[in-house]
Amino acid sequence: MANDHKILLSESELPHAWYNIMADMPTEVPPPLHPATHQPVGPQDLAPLFPMALIQQEVSTERYIEIPGAVRDILRLWRPSPLHRALNLEKALGTPARIYYKNEGVSPAGSHKPNTAVAQVYYNKMEGVRSITTETGAGQWGSALAMACQMFDIECRVWMVKVSYYQKPYRRSLIQLWGASVLPSPSEVTEAGRAALARDPNTSGSLGLAISEAVEVAAADEAVKYSLGSVLNHVLLHQTVIGEEALKQMQIAGDYPDVVIGCVGGGSNFAGMAFPFVRERMERNLDTEFLAVEPTACPTLTRGKYAYDFGDVSGMTPLIKMHTLGHDFVPSGIHAGGLRYHGMAALISALVDAKVITGRAVAQTDVFKAALTFARTEGIVPAPESAHAIRTAIDEALKAKETGEEKCILFNLSGHGHFDMAAYDAYLAGELMDFEYPQESMDKSLANLPAVE
16 A cells, blocks of 8 residues: 555545544643733633634643534545655655655645634634634635635625735635635724734734734624634644544555654644644654744744744734744745744644754755655646645655665645746746745744733
């Protein structure tokens, strides 16, 4: 079976439960703190933004949480997703390494994001919520939430980071196609947006700022809730269907990964793939390596500080202990729009601090070079975000070629790049440039971290 190009599971093998790594964390995860009092937040502090079922999942230490039947029914539209053996890529690289990838681009929205969008909207619907606000970077989360809200008949409003709003017009169109409204962030409809435009009318925006706008609107109206596409514990929880399926598929292949790779912005697709394998590493005393890959332009794990910080620019969200570049961070307009967040999921940050996961940063032009190699060998055009994982998988395979090591490599292809042709056009025209975030700018942003005792 290890030589098969594609390894499929039947619908009956769709996971029945999400895996909650909080039950098995090898290190303590510091609690989120109230933005004003700096005391640990309780359920009632989060109630204005989230339905109680999601708040309970956020703080749960239960090892497995059952997936509701209504959620599984929708996930079956595209799940289980296929696992591929990248034989053509292996051949092109001349490597003894075995390369596998989980293809999350088969979802209707083209990425892994619907795995949690469907779950979050379901729980909102069960509590009578009629309207949800959110932010989106590259548009993958915004389109996934719009699709889920359409399925459950809930209004959806999306604030899209301005640079991506104009770079990726078809993501914007997809959001509207599924019935949601979308605004470029910063916008004139919120205090946070107006303040940002007053400071810099030409700002390209940031995820932290878009979060501020969406949270501001939700917090001001009892009938509205807020939804986040990454970072939070319950979001990472919902994504573990990826890794649970991959474990079964690797067993069918008669193989097991030596290294598990994923791109990271807030961390959801990486966690979804990696966490079930982290569990296996701890239970079976394995030495599996986990590589979380980010852009050099937004080096949260590799150069950021592990500290308490706000999740948004305005300081409205709880303080989270995470690897951060500072909530004031404004990223460059690289085309991997989903990887431009200033912070990282608390769970991933804690595992990096415990040296279970390793961060790695790669440059934009190297990423697109890897994307072209992948498209020309495996036939799939990857999202620029996903191409960060491809870049690192190729690098690991080339290392194996040098050493003669028969390494098994598994990465998550978090989405396709069909709406990213402008980025590929720019790369093919030689117009893309590499950007390394300046230390001076980072120091300035980190100087504004909240003082937490």
